[in-house]
Amino acid sequence: MASVFSTLHESLRQVLSQRLGWFELREVQERACVAISGGSDTLVIAPTAGGKSEAALIPVMDAVLKNGQPGVACLYIAPTKALINDQEERFSAFCLPTSLSVMKWHGDVPKGGRSWKGEPPHFLMITPESLEVLLQERELSQDLRQVRFVIVDELHAFVETDRGVHLRVLLDRLDELAGRKIQRIGLSATAGNPQEILSWLSDGRQGQKLVEVAPAPREKHFSFIIEPDEDLRTSALVRVVTGRKALVFVNSRSGAEHLMKALSGRVRNLHIHHSSLSPVMRRKAEEAFLSEDGACIVCTSTLELGIDIGDLDVVVQVGPPDTVSSFLQRMGRSGRRGRPAFVVFVLETPCQLLCSCAIIECAIDRRVENLHPPEQPYNVLLQQLFLALQKGRTGWGTLMKTLLARPAFSGIRPTELERLIRHLVDEGFIATDGEMLMPGTEAERVLGRSNWKDLYSVIAGGGEYRAMTPEGEAVGKLDARFVNSHSDGDVTLGGQIWSMVKCDEGHNIVVVVPSVAGGARTFWRGSGEAGFSGLICERAGAIRKERTTRLPLGDPERAILHNALQTIPKEVDGSGLFVRERKRAGRRIVEVYSFHGSRFNRVLALLLVHCLGEKSRVSSGDFLLRVSGAGKQDTIARVIAALEAVRALSPGEIAEILPAPQRDAWKFAGLLSDHLFRKTVLPDYYHITEFKQRLAGMAVTALPPSAPEPGTGE
CATH class of the missing domain: 3.30.1360 (Gyrase A; domain 2)
Structure with a gap:
């Protein structure tokens, strides 16, 4: 399609054609350019590796190049630091040849790199928590007054969480700082109710456009291994991944550690990747996967998101995923660059086969779980309340008016907020001087440490200990309940066995040293399987009613499914x-x-x-x-x-x-x-x-x- 391509800024066209070999745009990029250039808040829904990032980046770059002005022009907000690190290279490849600058800002960036002198970057890549920090910076935050666009990547990862509520509040505060409505652009691979999610993102501030592109038909291969014996199941998995570049998805961190231990010594270049490992260990796994030799990574949902892990031979799913959305994200890791997607399900029971068939049938029908934002986000309300108070004395009425004006808190009634404030006053978290409110002694004690930095994030972290070597090297994080119940024992973390030799409860640190013992089965709070979504279960019921699946199963698998349905x-x-x-x-x-x-x-x-x-x-x-x-x-x-x-x-x-x-x-x-x-x-x-x-x-x-x-x- 050349209609939009020919209207792009000349330097952008040169980058696309000379450096990338592009002479036209994909459908999703063409349609997104029209929507975004028209000024509408836009949600782009397209499959993994479908060109979503470029669909947002190209029209934003075009506008910035044509209407250059000082200050940060675009904020790119992502749910993980790893995704920002990965996307930085892509953004730079587009932007730097056109003299547009790119900077990333998150907790893993050295403190000296989280600032700028002189001209700010045109594109700032950041997490919600780091954006909260930046908004507290009196001088640097002023450079956000010129922001014209906000791109939110992997929007579906935010919607149902407190981080999503925090994100919406941050977007409102950016509008207030800029004195106008900043254009919002959301990117997602999956959403069962995209129009509702677009309304959630836009808040009815201005025009909104949904750009949804169906995945192009492509060949997909599925294979099923059903084996009740764990040792035989592990041996079958070894045969699947041997000699292949593979991602092996499991549904929990403890499950990943257990499987890593079972595969150690049996699979070459084996790595593990989950949220409780240190950034260094996760990066090591990602870099090994991108090497010429490739690797096999046992992982959780941390590798679902849009990190580019290049070509791979197979995606293995150990047990069915909990949602169709997760399955689509995981399957999307495979079948890139013209190759068929190849997914192997390693299952324990006939019931798991039924659920796997239900998941694939939902995906074929393009049915994905609806997303439901929190209705009573008091956790974020408390955060924003104390962020307002720690800046200085605030009138009772002013505080209530400011908080209740946020669309994110529309489900909270004034009487409920007033009751909450009175409780905080009674408990010493808020002090009063007539109608004026300020942080109380309890707030200073609980929240005021290190210049109130605990208020910058709504992510709960108090239930974990940092695992450190005696030399100060970070290994990862362990659940506090696990540490307290195994304080003098061994632990498996990052595929290695460690002995816990010292526990510092005051700083939430546990010192670990390598061990050759057996290692306990590590667990984390909330890491157990949540069970299947309503969409999956309803489709499983429909398969029972129809007495078979539409999938072309082999005779052994079809017989196993038939027996399961007969029960x-x-x-x-x-x-x-x-x-x-x-x-x-x-x-x-x-x-x-x-x-x-x-x-x-x-x-x-x-x-x-x-x-x-x-x-x-x-x-x-x-x-x-x-x-x-x-x-x-x-x-x-x-x-x-x-x-x-x-x-x-x-x-x-x-x-x-x-x-x-x-x-x-x-x-x-x-x-x-x-x-x-x-x-x-x-x-x-x-x-x-x-x-x-x-x-x-x-x-x-x-x-x-x-x-x-x-x-x-x-």
Whole structure:
């Protein structure tokens, strides 16, 4: 397409044609140029390696070259430092030949490199946390007054988190600093509800455009290994990756360490990559992968995002991923530069095969999970409240007006904010002088260390220890609970075995030295499998209803899938709740088939226990809830009545029943009373609104006792 290409600034056209060999733009780039040059806030949805970065960079560069002015012209915001490091080379290849400057600013950049003298860069690449730091710099922040564009990469990684709320607040503050509406551009490979996410990004400030380009049809190869024995499964995995450049995805950090230990000595040039390893260790793995010899990396979602890891031969998925979105990101690592994508699933059970088929079918149908931003983001509200107070005395009314004006806090009522402030005053976190508010002694003690730097991020980090060698070399991070329970034992971290020899609780440091012992199985809080999304489970229910999959499985895999489907009663599909009674070990067990997602089933199980009474016991899995202790007579009727009672509960009643999660997942939760913590955290933690909406229209069906006995579909 030459229509847009011919209108680009001459120096940009020269870079594209002479250095990159481009004489036309891809469809996504052409359409993005039209939307962005028209001044609209824009969300670009395109598959991994589909040219999204250039789709944003080209029109922004064109505008900057044609309308040059001092100050930072564009902020590029990414969720990880590694992605910024990777994209810096790409941005520089485009920008530097046109005399546009590029700078990165994040925590791994030496302090001397996080500043500028004289002219600021045209493009500043930064994380939300470092942008918060920069906005506190009185002189440097003034150079952001000229920002005209903000590019947010991997937008889907922000939307459902407190970091996403923080990002939205930062974008509002940039508008205020500039005195105008800065154009916002989001980039994402996946989103089930892109129009809603665009509205979330734009906040209705000005025109908005969605640029969504379907992936081009290309050849994809899938292979399945189903083996219940762990040793045999590991041997099969070794055969798959031997002699190949491979990424092996697992669903947790502890799972990655366990698999790394099992593969050590059996796979050449083996590395590991996850979020609790030091930046040096992660970079070592990335560099090994980009070398001529290649490598095999055992990794978690840290290598899902847009880091360019070059050509690879195979993506291995150990166990199905939790979401279709993750699968698409991981599959997108393979099949680049004209080669077919090749994904091997290494599975333990027939149920995992069913879920893997459901994931691939959703991907074929271009169905991806919807993203749901937090409704009650009190963690970020507390951060912004104290950031405002630490700058100086602030009037009560002014503070409330400023905070409630943020679209990110639109779900918080004035009375709730007033109640929160009064609680903080009572607890000594806020001091008063008439109508004026200022940080109290407790805030100074808890938050005021190192010039209030804890307020620059909403990421909770208090539950981890830094693992350091005696020489001061960083190895990674360990869960505090693990350290406290194994304080004089061994640990596996980064694929190596270490002995913990000293623990400094005051500075959250544990000193480690190499060991030759067996090593404990390391765990991290929240690193267990979350279970499958509702979208995956609903598709699995549909496969049961259709009695087969659309995928061209081999005969052995098709037989395994057929046997798995036969264990589920024939009346069950993905549309409602199906209840049946059976005897198990002489006891009456009521089983509730629910293909609505693991999180939905966990919430339903907790509420069922409440409605059935303390003597009942309810366990939940991906597809099935098991109820015991529901009585000896009319148990089916009692369970169905309890399900109807759950359906009748209000969101407030549900929040009162569900147990509160551990506070340390929220950085500023310690400032809240138990009542405020429950009220503010539970709606988003359990996704109560979504749960109510799903349950509202579900039919509850009693199955005949003669239905086939279920197997392990949980």
